[in-house]
Amino acid sequence: xxxxxxxxxHYGRAHILQDMAFEVGxxxxxxxxxxxxxxxxxxxxxxxxxxxxTSGRILFGGRDIAGEAPHRIARSxxxxxxxxxxxxxxxxxxxxxxxxxxxxxxxxxxxxxxxLFELFxxxxxxxxxxxxxxxxxxxxxxxxxxxxxxxxxxxxxxxPSEGLAPVIVQAMAEAILALKAxxxxxxxxxxxxxxxxxxxxxxxxxxxxxxxxxxxxxALRADESVRAQYLAL
Amino acid sequence: xxxxxxQLLTGLATASSLFLISAGLTIIFGVSRIxxxxxxxxxxxxxxxxxSILTRLPREPEWxxxxxxxxxxxxxLIGVVLEMxxxxxxxxxxxxxxxxxxFGVVLIIQDVTLLLWGPTELPLPRPRWLRGFVExxxxxxxxxxxxxxxxxxxxxxxxxxxLNRTRWGTLVRAATLDxxxxxxxxxDQRRLFTSVFALGAGLAGLGGALSLPNASANLGIxxxxxxxxxxxxxxxxxxxxxxxxxxxxxxGVLQAxxxxxxxxxxxxxxxxxxxxxxxxxxxxxxGRPQTEAREATVAAPVxxxxxxxxxxxxxxALALAVAAPFIVGGYYLTVxxxxxxxxxxxxxxxxxxxxxxxxxFGHAAWFGIGAYAAGLLLHWAGAPMPLGxxxxxxxxxxxxxxxxxxxxxxxGVYLAMLTLAFAQIAWAVSFQWVEVTGGDNGLLxxxxxxxxxxxxxxxxxxxxxxVGVALLLRRALYxxxxxALRAARDSAPRARAIGxxxxxxxxxxxxxxxxxxxxxxxxxxxxxxxxxxxYISIPHSVEALLMVLLGGLQTVAGPIIGAxxxxxxxxxxxxxxxxxxxxxxxxxxxxxxxxxxxIAGAVRRLWxxxxxx
Numbered sequence: 110x111x112x113x114x115x116x117x118x119h120y121g122r123a124h125i126l127q128d129m130a131f132e133v134g135x136x137x138x139x140x141x142x143x144x145x146x147x148x149x150x151x152x153x154x155x156x157x158x159x160x161x162x163t164s165g166r167i168l169f170g171g172r173d174i175a176g177e178a179p180h181r182i183a184r185s186x187x188x189x190x191x192x193x194x195x196x197x198x199x200x201x202x203x204x205x206x207x208x209x210x211x212x213x214x215x216x217x218x219x220x221x222x223x224x225l226f227e228l229f230x231x232x233x234x235x236x237x238x239x240x241x242x243x244x245x246x247x248x249x250x251x252x253x254x255x256x257x258x259x260x261x262x263x264x265x266x267x268x269p270s271e272g273l274a275p276v277i278v279q280a281m282a283e284a285i286l287a288l289k290a291x292x293x294x295x296x297x298x299x300x301x302x303x304x305x306x307x308x309x310x311x312x313x314x315x316x317x318x319x320x321x322x323x324x325x326x327x328a329l330r331a332d333e334s335v336r337a338q339y340l341a342l
Numbered sequence: 343x344x345x346x347x348x349q350l351l352t353g354l355a356t357a358s359s360l361f362l363i364s365a366g367l368t369i370i371f372g373v374s375r376i377x378x379x380x381x382x383x384x385x386x387x388x389x390x391x392x393x394s395i396l397t398r399l400p401r402e403p404e405w406x407x408x409x410x411x412x413x414x415x416x417x418x419l420i421g422v423v424l425e426m427x428x429x430x431x432x433x434x435x436x437x438x439x440x441x442x443x444x445f446g447v448v449l450i451i452q453d454v455t456l457l458l459w460g461p462t463e464l465p466l467p468r469p470r471w472l473r474g475f476v477e478x479x480x481x482x483x484x485x486x487x488x489x490x491x492x493x494x495x496x497x498x499x500x501x502x503x504x505l506n507r508t509r510w511g512t513l514v515r516a517a518t519l520d521x522x523x524x525x526x527x528x529x530d531q532r533r534l535f536t537s538v539f540a541l542g543a544g545l546a547g548l549g550g551a552l553s554l555p556n557a558s559a560n561l562g563i564x565x566x567x568x569x570x571x572x573x574x575x576x577x578x579x580x581x582x583x584x585x586x587x588x589x590x591x592x593x594g595v596l597q598a599x600x601x602x603x604x605x606x607x608x609x610x611x612x613x614x615x616x617x618x619x620x621x622x623x624x625x626x627x628x629g630r631p632q633t634e635a636r637e638a639t640v641a642a643p644v645x646x647x648x649x650x651x652x653x654x655x656x657x658x659a660l661a662l663a664v665a666a667p668f669i670v671g672g673y674y675l676t677v678x679x680x681x682x683x684x685x686x687x688x689x690x691x692x693x694x695x696x697x698x699x700x701x702x703f704g705h706a707a708w709f710g711i712g713a714y715a716a717g718l719l720l721h722w723a724g725a726p727m728p729l730g731x732x733x734x735x736x737x738x739x740x741x742x743x744x745x746x747x748x749x750x751x752x753x754g755v756y757l758a759m760l761t762l763a764f765a766q767i768a769w770a771v772s773f774q775w776v777e778v779t780g781g782d783n784g785l786l787x788x789x790x791x792x793x794x795x796x797x798x799x800x801x802x803x804x805x806x807x808x809v810g811v812a813l814l815l816r817r818a819l820y821x822x823x824x825x826a827l828r829a830a831r832d833s834a835p836r837a838r839a840i841g842x843x844x845x846x847x848x849x850x851x852x853x854x855x856x857x858x859x860x861x862x863x864x865x866x867x868x869x870x871x872x873x874x875x876x877y878i879s880i881p882h883s884v885e886a887l888l889m890v891l892l893g894g895l896q897t898v899a900g901p902i903i904g905a906x907x908x909x910x911x912x913x914x915x916x917x918x919x920x921x922x923x924x925x926x927x928x929x930x931x932x933x934x935x936x937x938x939x940x941i942a943g944a945v946r947r948l949w950x951x952x953x954x955x
Binding site: 198208211259 | 509512513515516519520522523524525526527528529530531
């Protein structure tokens with residue numbers, strides 16, 4: 110469903126992504142694993158179009174979307190959940206969801222606030238609360254819900270567990286699994302494999318802007334040397 | 343007692359007009375972060391278009407209302423064209439270039455309006471119902487002012503509904519907080535921005551058309567309105583609609599009573615209100631601290647010493663400049679003297695703007711204060727020129743220090759708007775305080791002593807002073823003070839953390855810039871033999887900006903090159919065409935869109951590229 114080939118991205122003179130390549134199949138959950146600064150977030154921003162890649166191809170549903178405007182990429186069915194949440198602090202929960210709303214997509218059951226409140230019951234109890242007055246976990250759920258309002262076929266989840274209390278992380282993992290069960294394709298970015306463990310089917314390990322290893326989660330578990338070399342703190 | 347109510351109503355009517363012009367400005371700023379200088383021009387277009395429509399319609403109230411609405415629509419359409427042709431291309435440019443681009447639009451609209459409607463003022467013949475009066479507390483109150491009073495809150499209410507009860511409004515509010523995220527959620531920002539700009543322009547047009555019965559369509563509207571609107575928006579808090587309304591009421595009512603109590607205080611009063619509000623609430627009445635608009639920000643330019651070859655070129659140019667009086671004649675010598683003054687004007691602005699990071703839209707204020715200091719000393723105390731040349735930088739430095747004390751904590755856009763407002767007030771004082779400054783006629787007979795009467799020695803003196811000051815400014819830039827100032831510009835919190843007194847550094851920069859600029863003003867005054875309010879006008883302030891931005895902020899030589907190029911271009915333009923504003927405006931817009939780094943920056947880049955390859 111999503112295939113990244115030879116992707117290069119620069120910030121000024123710094124060469125961040127260097128021939129990055131990976132694929133995500135339909136209905137699959139894939140995780141980009143790597144240390145802080147490995148290029149996971151840049152990869153996601155390049156895919157959604159917030160950062161302009163210098164070269165390379167990003168095929169989504171067979172179409173090359175590299176270099177397109179973010180709103181076009183989003184409308185073609187790609188959802189993006191940023192790492193630092195970025196809820197609209199002055200807007201209420203309902204208004205945040207409204208910003209994300211896009212027309213229903215063929216073959217997908219459209220997301221409504223009511224459906225999202227089943228997935229995240231917390232949000233349903235604070236419909237009129239401004240985003241800025243919610244806890245970190247609530248904000249994280251709101252960003253995911255907001256992205257789902259666009260009825261994406263694939264979501265990019267950039268470190269959804271970052272900075273959250275263990276209980277909340279658990280709830281988050283369950284919600285993401287529920288989405289996966291619905292058939293949503295997921296590309297996750299994580300620093301350590303623990304959170305990804307229960308969610309992802311496959312992993313791509315990223316180091317210094319390159320994809321250095323790729324395989325199933327089971328293979329990663331078995332490969333002690335890869336984990337020691339690229340993922341240990 | 344009986345005069346209080348009518349006076350209050352007059353104030354509220356003024357408040358409504360103020361709100362109409364500032365609402366559009368603040369909405370546009372909120373979303374696009376662009377301070378739209380051409381907002382006053384849109385209001386002026388509204389007045390002219392309104393005049394053309396209303397004079398062709400039947401004179402009944404319902405037709406009047408329809409004509410007003412049609413005008414607002416027409417101006418909104420012009421706004422759409424403007425946004426798509428100009429603003430859309432500069433959303434990612436640095437703030438100042440955006441301001442400059444919209445000022446280019448101001449110039450263009452000036453000349454286009456002049457071409458279409460001619461230079462004469464166009465008053466609207468008022469039908470009888472518009473001249474009606476209502477009995478209020480025993481005195482007659484104009485009916486139309488009551489209509490105006492109602493329109494202000496009505497517009498506020500409608501805007502509130504649009505922003506809080508529609509999807510469009512939700513998207514707009516989201517975009518003011520984080521436009522990148524809005525785009526990533528599938529919203530087409532460009533259409534959103536265009537629609538916001540159209541709304542703002544429509545409001546300006548509405549304000550212009552509604553001002554017709556009490557005023558007229560004239561070519562001075564654009565700049566007088568924009569200064570008022572800036573003050574209201576700053577007092578209310580940038581981007582805050584209710585804030586703009588509150589500020590309008592405050593200023594409108596205070597003005598209405600101020601006129602009765604002290605007729606000449608009005609302009610100073612506005613400034614006082616602004617100063618008091620900003621001392622207690624640096625972000626305006628209902629404004630919030632400016633969060634960084636989330637978008638990749640361009641790093642501030644680093645000022646580096648010029649490569650040796652370029653220095654050699656500069657030395658050669660200087661030698662040529664010293665020898666110039668033996669080569670060229672009288673007229674060109676005065677142009678060259680003007681160029682020396684322009685160098686001071688531009689280099690001083692560059693000092694506070696480039697390394698200091700404080701943009702100014704009212705740099706002419708210091709120029710004018712220096713010129714008036716010299717002129718007044720001569721006029722009232724008979725002080726000779728050397729004393730005048732000494733007093734000018736001192737006076738300008740002191741005033742800019744005082745001004746700096748008020749504004750030094752403010753961030754970029756606020757500061758730029760306040761400098762403009764301050765310059766407007768300085769202009770008003772020089773214009774209105776006829777007994778002291780001679781008002782519009784200015785101070786005449788400000789001539790240099792006999793030894794400097796001839797253009798040659800005067801030119802050499804101007805050259806020596808401007809080159810000397812430019813070198814001193816450069817020296818300061820590479821001294822520890824200059825590094826500290828640049829550190830404070832790049833990150834105030836980090837500079838504070840290593841023990842730098844950011845406020846003091848900035849005030850000192852303002853004093854230095856003000857003093858250098860004031861000296862330029864005095865040299866100019868003696869050269870022309872007079873001092874006039876036009877020295878402090880907004881277009882003059884913008885000239886300084888143009889010079890600096892033409893040359894680019896990245897180099898010390900930039901403002902000097904910019905000053906020379908600008909002086910030369912302006913001289914040619916003014917002599918060759920009546921439509922110089924149109925041409926200049928178009929040149930500005932094209933330059934801003936094409937060379938976001940200025941001439942010197944572009945040359946430098948090409949030069950370095952040649953070297954590296």
